Amino acid sequence: MEVWATALEALTALQNMALPAALRTSRWVYPIVNAGHILGLAMLFGAILPLDLRLLGVWSSVPIKTLSRVLLPVAIGGLTLSLITGLLLFSVSAAKYAATPLFLAKLLLVGVGVVNALLLRQSAEWQEAKVSEGPLIRTRLQLAGGLSILLWLAIILCGRFLAYI
Secondary structure, eight states: OHHHHHHHHHHHHHHTSHHHHHHHHOSSHHHHHHHHHHHHHHHHHHHHHHHHHHHTTTTTTSOHHHHHHHHHHHHHHHHHHHHHHHHHHHHHTHHHHHTOHHHHHHHHHHHHHHHHHHHHHHHHHHHHHHOOOOHHHHHHHHHHHHHHHHHHHHHHHHHHHHTTO
């Protein structure tokens, strides 16, 4: 309990800092940061979805390396924008969000989603280096691609539900 009390004090201090207080009271800045968060998510999911669909077998004639060369920088940019704006949005009501199981679930899902994406990237590169897709590799990549789609959809849903708590 003492750890939670210390964390609660730190989170309360965070949300009482000048920037979070300004975000809370601004008519325009908070909605702009929120829109930036949504834009980041759109960039991230919009780039990841075609890659995951390719792993599931859609556009099988298009090499993964070709898709990832174009879409990976967009996904990284979207993730970066989402993390920065997400931290700003979190800071406005840090104590409240930290005590919300749905927020904690979202953080966990984001962590799993990022790890899955990193593992997918390694697998896709290995697959391209081998030039052939064996059934075991193909199945493993299909499962990882399907998991990725489900994870990012769950993250988006958690975020939307948090807006109504």
